[in-house]
């Protein structure tokens with residue numbers, strides 16, 4: 391008996407679009423949210439959601455904290471009058487939020503409070519405002535932006551704007567860290583030791599200013615690539631197929647830049663130092679925690695994926711690609727340099743030939759085959775589509791039968807597309823979604839697919855690329871129990 395599957399998908403169309411507000415208050419920073427990729431089309435800007443978030447690998451700290459010596463000076467904004475007194479933040483959330491958005495905002499505040507609790511004592515306290523003169527107001531405006539630190543207006547309110555698309559827990563937490571006094575990690579004075587910035591590709595150079603040490607205190611903490619305050623590799627770029635920030639090569643291709651799942655250990659330490667609390671990172675909520683069912687960032691291969699029969703042996707197949715491809719991507723979504731999973735008919739045909747076999751014009755040397763010289767320039771690739779398939783292992787949903795599949799997709803070319811199927815011991819094979827009608831998508835987009843089988847069940851996923859002239863790339867694949875990471 392087949393279990394009934396109800397699915398739908400949400401395209402997280404990403405865009406970390408800069409909400410550029412003109413202001414001359416030096417501490418007001420236009421913050422965008424995202425770790426992700428922006429659409430190059432102007433038309434998309436209006437609906438831009440800054441919610442594309444870079445997931446974090448649970449329990450994979452970049453730094454071993456025991457090795458870090460923490461001096462007793464503070465991080466973040468130095469000016470003490472811009473810290474919240476005693477870590478107490480009276481707040482109001484405007485009335486015009488839908489209930490789900492309000493619940494997400496409160497969950498974000500609560501998670502910060504819980505994460506930074508220090509030895510059983512609250513370090514930061516968000517309390518509903520009663521009569522306090524100064525307070526945090528969370529406002530449903532446009533975009534996601536906040537001042538740095540305690541910076542009230544004439545009415546006494548410190549206003550954090552969380553417009554539609556910003557009501558995602560990780561984005562809420564990012565904005566509230568600005569309000570508590572923190573800049574983006576890549577604004578640190580020492581940032582050029584750790585990352586490269588492609589200034590040609592920066593949309594608004596102000597977002598990448600290094601802040602003078604007289605303003606920002608690096609706190610003696612190590613540069614935190616995985617901070618909730620770090621941008622993703624492709625955020626805030628002009629041309630969205632090129633990364634803006636990449637780690638220095640010596641830090642490796644497997645590093646991640648930024649995430650919006652939760653506070654890092656170093657994020658928590660910084661808050662505790664700024665607000666004079668003993669360091670205690672023993673109870674931070676870890677990203678996806680035990681919700682994770684399956685994960686692959688393709689940094690070290692295909693994880694537990696297996697290739698379909700038709701795609702083994704010679705001929706086009708999915709490959710882990712660790713360098714630029716002719717039409718993009720130039721790098722994976724995790725940090726702009728990292729490997730990703732790639733399928734292309736042309737690329738495979740070209741790369742399977744040795745240099746002796748192919749002239750600079752792409753002409754195969756006739757001595758290597760019986761037939762006459764064969765042109766394999768992309769324009770002359772044979773018109774027969776090929777299908778390449780990759781299978782997940784057999785996975786198990788949460789007890790309620792729900793799961794969410796998330797991955798980043800980069801499709802290039804007019805006639806290649808991707809189908810995602812699900813099947814299982816008690817599940818008829820069925821298509822969950824086709825990614826087909828994008829003619830030339832030249833940037834990474836994150837998608838989520840909800841799966842609801844009604845009851846706990848096993849399932850297997852199948853990613854099928856149909857290749858004619860274009861290419862299909864995948865990266866940062868997650869399957870989690872329950873709700874989707876960003877859409878819910």
Ligand SMILES: *[C@@H]1O[C@H](CO)[C@@H](O)[C@H](O)[C@H]1NC(C)=O
Nearest residue numbers: 468469470471472540541542
């Ligand atoms: C610190 O912030 C207060 C309040 O905004 C401001 O009046 C003061 O000039 C600032 N001090 C410095 C050194 O920037």
Ligand SMILES: *[C@@H]1O[C@H](CO)[C@@H](O)[C@H](O)[C@H]1NC(C)=O
Nearest residue numbers: 588589590591592628629632
């Ligand atoms: C920087 O970005 C531009 C696009 O804005 C691109 O043409 C250039 O190749 C990039 N440079 C590097 C080193 O990636």
Ligand SMILES: *[C@@H]1O[C@H](CO)[C@@H](O)[C@H](O)[C@H]1NC(C)=O
Nearest residue numbers: 579580600601602603604605
């Ligand atoms: C930081 O500001 C101080 C004082 O204005 C100045 O002397 C110093 O050169 C600045 N440092 C940098 C790195 O810009």
Ligand SMILES: *[C@@H]1O[C@H](CO)[C@@H](O)[C@H](O)[C@H]1NC(C)=O
Nearest residue numbers: 683684685693694783784785
């Ligand atoms: C993936 O493979 C690893 C090592 O072979 C194994 O420990 C893990 O349980 C597998 N995960 C799944 C979801 O099958």
Ligand SMILES: *[C@@H]1O[C@H](CO)[C@@H](O)[C@H](O)[C@H]1NC(C)=O
Nearest residue numbers: 696697698699700779780781
């Ligand atoms: C691959 O081929 C083998 C032998 O022909 C068959 O038993 C197996 O079911 C096939 N697997 C897939 C995923 O099609």
Ligand SMILES: *[C@@H]1O[C@H](CO)[C@@H](O)[C@H](O)[C@H]1NC(C)=O
Nearest residue numbers: 689690691710711712713729
């Ligand atoms: C990445 O590519 C280089 C050559 O371009 C190769 O030497 C290296 O082994 C590859 N690394 C991985 C992890 O595949």
Ligand SMILES: *[C@@H]1O[C@H](CO)[C@@H](O)[C@H](O)[C@H]1NC(C)=O
Nearest residue numbers: 745746747748749755756757
């Ligand atoms: C084709 O093969 C011949 C003989 O092996 C060689 O001399 C010639 O350079 C090759 N041509 C190309 C285009 O590689």
Ligand SMILES: [Zn+2]
Nearest residue numbers: 421422564574
């Ligand atoms: Zn920000």
